[in-house]
Amino acid sequence: MTRRPDADGAPFAVELRGITKEFPGTLANDRVNLTVRRGEIHALMGENGAGKSTLMSVLYGLLRPDAGQILLDGREVSFARPSEAIAAGLGMVHQSFKLFPSFTVAENVVYAAEPRRFGLTDRAEAVRRVAALAEEHGLAVDPSAEVGDLPVGVRQRVEILKLLYRGARTLILDEPTAVLTPAEADALFGVLRSLADEGRTVLLVTHKLREVMEGSDTVTVLRDGRVAARMRTADTSADGIAAAMTGRAVELDRVHPAGSPGGAVLAVDGLTTDGVRDVSLTVRAGEIVGIAGVAGNGQSELVEAVAGLRPVTAGRVTLTGRDITDATAAERRAAGLAYVPEDRTAVGTAPAATIAENLAMGHHRGHGLLRPGWLREHARVLVERFGIKAASAGHPAGSLSGGNLQKLVIGRELAHESPLLIVEQPTRGVDIGAVQTIHDHLVAHRDAGHAILLVSAELSEIRGLSDRVLVMYEGEIATELTREEADEPTLGLAMAGGAPKPGSATTAPASPAPVKSVPLKEAP
Incomplete structure (x- = not known):
């Protein structure tokens, strides 16, 4: 035919x-x-x-x-x-x-x-x-x-x-x-x-x-x-x-208003690990710090080291005043670290587990058996809040489209009000309308007093969300820029290893201010 x-x-x-x-x-x-x-x-x-x-x-x-x-x-x-x-x-x-x-x-x-x-x-x-x-x-x-x-x-x-x-x-x-x-x-x-x-x-x-x-x-x-x-x-x-x-008008490339930074939540001093050399940075409460760079320049390794997924060979990491350099990933989460990894399938979720089970993972330790009724209600709230398109929360997470799986991971991590959120590629594979929604959630999380360390390959995302921008090149922080300085030509030059425009941003205060960690609600 x-x-x-x-x-x-x-x-x-x-x-x-x-x-x-x-x-x-x-x-x-x-x-x-x-x-x-x-x-x-x-x-x-x-x-x-x-x-x-x-x-x-x-x-x-x-x-x-x-x-x-x-x-x-x-x-x-x-x-x-x-x-x-x-x-x-x-x-x-x-x-x-x-x-x-x-x-x-x-x-x-x-x-x-x-x-x-x-x-x-x-x-x-x-x-x-x-x-x-x-x-x-x-x-x-x-x-x-x-x-x-x-x-x-x-x-x-x-x-x-x-x-x-x-x-x-x-x-x-x-x-x-x-x-x-x-x-x-x-x-x-x-x-x-x-x-x-x-x-x-x-x-x-x-x-x-x-x-x-x-x-x-x-x-x-x-x-x-x-x-x-x-x-x-x-x-x-x-x-x-x-x-x-x-089916509606969408505002593209929106730049969000700047935050109002407070005391330091995350302080990294001289961190060295595979692919990363002597990196120091600070992220404050009420602030989004963006990390830009060509893939393969140490961004992933840095984040994994801070999240406890990669050993640190030198340096120090503190979270809300507590030294977590040698803490396990579970101990870091208990101390107030939430994490959205760049690989949502292999690291961020358990595809064979249900959507409801995935939405409860990561902050469930110490609460005993999670009852099915609580799991269903917890999932219902997050599915509705973050617009996750799923036939049922009882379906495997692996049945979701890539963008909806991303919404699941972000929704789960934002739900627990952790003092620090590390988020890699938050809108990878996500549609235009959902990008706006995720950006709004991240800004609201920042404005509620939380610290966010953002890694993204999207320069428009880095520029639209970040209060300060760090550029990584060959495993090091090549430059720090204010949001006003971080235009695309300057970022592109720094990402390519060229001499960046001198930054006027000053290093954030290193002495951390106490931030309250809000635990996961008890399952009834």
Whole structure:
């Protein structure tokens, strides 16, 4: 069976007709039609839970549709598994990485398509090919590095290299720039544009309006599992796309008013650990301190050391006046530290446990058996407060979309009113409307007198939320900037290791003021 061709007379590169996919309690895709031309970058947008990832999983053979047809280049296809989609010329980079942590970068990239020599895998040739591919596309990685040792941002580059290595004619990228800096994202879009110019097709799932406006040719918007709008990018605006996604006007790139800092809550003095050297910083009550930097410059290692997930080899960490340098992660949480990790799946949640159980985790010790009724009510309150879209709090957390899983983690950590919140990538993979909501919650948490240490790859997020900004480069604090000084050119220069504009910000007072820790309410 074939469908009508596009305006140039050629069949559509991808055509989805009447795709329907239902899960228990959720109609994820409701008779979705989508057409994508050969040689274009086509953006697929929508709020969390709108059905974007489900639709792409159907196209890629990860899910079987309940109804509908899939056509590639005018030919109807049906995939029972991704390997069949790969053979048909499709490649997909997922939100959740599909990598072997114990393998090297090269081994991950060439897996199942290894170069051979005398019947054996030619490891040297694999390294050479991956190095050449990485250099060609500006995706800096060490082919010999073990993936489990790499920060999240570098792992994303490995996923992109896997797709490019296989030379797919149609590329599906699900939030590919979620962990990239603006400069890295621009470089990636240069790669995607060159691929489209070669006649390949790019299907891009993203929440980032700037990328869509600057890098895509056409946009399809899903809302509640249905197509809400189709438009040529040149004929619309960021505000128009946001309104189509949410059904309401959305204020973009909002800069929140400054906080009113009080006494120091977190004081880090001369901290050294793997990937971090002699870092000192202070975060005060009623203040958001942002950390900016290109992925792989020590941000994750610093946060893990402060949170108790990585040993400190030198230096001191104090929280509300208490030395927690040698405290366990559980002891730090009991002392008043809440933590939203950058990897919400592997670190932030237990995907097989229920949503209700995940919402109670982390602050439950010392309260005995948590009764089912309390768990349900606790979950109901947080699901409603943070807009978590779920059929039931009794469903596994792993059944949530990436953005809703992020809301779960943030909601859980904010709910306990801890004096210090460390939050990494708070809006990664989250839709435009939810970004505003999360930002409002963080600012309200700050204004209630809490201290927040924020790590984000989004410069607009750093600039919109932070009262002070620290820039990390090669494991050190390269500069400290006031919110007025932290414009994008200055941040970009500092992140690249260039000489930053001299900061006028002074170091916050190091003597901590007592801050009351509010414990989790007793389960009835």
